[in-house]
Amino acid sequence: MxxxxxxxxxxxxxxxxxxxxxxxxxxxxxxxxxxxxxxxxxxxxxxxxxxxxxxxxxxxxxxxxxxxxxxxxxxxxxxxxxxxxxxxxxxxxxxxxxxxxxxxxxxxxxxxxxxxxxxxxxxxxxxxxxxxxxxxxxxxxxxxxxxxxxxxxxxxxxxxxxxxxxxxxRYLPMGEPFYGEDEITDKSMRFMAAELIREQVFRSFGQEVPYAMAVAIDEFKEEGRLTRIHATIYVEREGQKAILVGAGGERLKQIGQAARLELEKLLDRRVFLGLWVKVKSGWSTDARVLHSLGYHDGES
The missing domain is CATH 3.40.50.300 (P-loop containing nucleotide triphosphate hydrolases)
Incomplete structure (x- = not known):
């Protein structure tokens, strides 16, 4: 260089x-x-x-x-x-x-x-x-x-x-690299995993699932050649939970399969993904709940 x-x-x-x-x-x-x-x-x-x-x-x-x-x-x-x-x-x-x-x-x-x-x-x-x-x-x-x-x-x-x-x-200043040449983001793999799951929910349901939906990673553990991930999808009402889970849990299973494939591409290894859906009423309007889900920037 x-x-x-x-x-x-x-x-x-x-x-x-x-x-x-x-x-x-x-x-x-x-x-x-x-x-x-x-x-x-x-x-x-x-x-x-x-x-x-x-x-x-x-x-x-x-x-x-x-x-x-x-x-x-x-x-x-x-x-x-x-x-x-x-x-x-x-x-x-x-x-x-x-x-x-x-x-x-x-x-x-x-x-x-x-x-x-x-x-x-x-x-x-x-x-x-x-x-x-x-x-x-x-x-x-x-x-x-x-x-x-x-x-x-x-x-x-x-x-x-x-x-x-x-x-x-052409508009950048002269300077040395800030990151290693093999790095593509500064976000953690836990963050990326939550985002990929949230993406599959949006893609699978379109307008059926409201905007007020969040994903929290409960466990992210590497076991040999396998990464074990457990995550919770939060919605605001029981009716939204029923839509996400589907009859016999079929729709949640489809989300999990699609998200697991994306996670395996990201991590370049096998992934076990366990998903749960929970109701947390009014989470998108409660600053304390937002903070607990990772949406915080030092302001209320």
Missing amino acids: DETTHKSGYVVLVGRPNVGKSTLLNHLVGQKVSITSRRPQTTRDRILGIKTRPDAQLLYVDTPGIHVAKSQLNRYMMRVAKSALTDVDVVALVVEAGVFRDDDQRALDLARQGTAPVILVVNKVDRLKDKAALLPFLEAMAQRHDFAEIVPLSARRPEDVQRLEDLLV
Whole structure:
């Protein structure tokens, strides 16, 4: 590594829910570090994805989608998003091609509060039905802020992601790597396990299961070539528990099978996964319960 030319720095991804930040992060890192689903506000925490290349180390920070916060959980998420914008080198504001809503404006207002350059990433251009509408949309966005760059792309196209990464490197400061070249995130395996289980619940049930659902890891133990994980899925009402468990426990079994496969990919070893569902009424509006489930940032 040439210390005189090597770059290292933080790139924070901000935007409203469901613009594709987590999908973009996973493709930028080249591995799954942030869960995804069609449900808005899937990401609840600051997720760091580390991409190491010979000339640079990019530290991508995924954040919860910017929205109007009404519950304790939502307020926690917005504090996470805002705090992630401090001491970063580049802000990547992600929007959906052809769409600009109130929450997009809130994300833009937040992004330009700092001193870091703001790069506009216009995602999902492949889904834009009227391709002729893209250029007018880009021109309209350019009027909203003096962006350092405007990058239209699809997060699912490798060549688009590579083009964005190369551009981001130009804005990073010179410096040595912060992390080892084999590290892809700063999150613990317990945290990642809880996230992968939560992802499978969202993916399996869609709108059937409410947003107010959380996962706690009760046990995470390595036994020889096997990792034994026991986890509890918390919901707020008995009816939600019945939906998750299903007749004869069949639906919970399906969630467990899908999550176990994802965990085995992550850990590269066999996994035993035991799942339980419990009712914890009003957990998403109770600061003390949120703290016990891991959603805490030093504020109430």
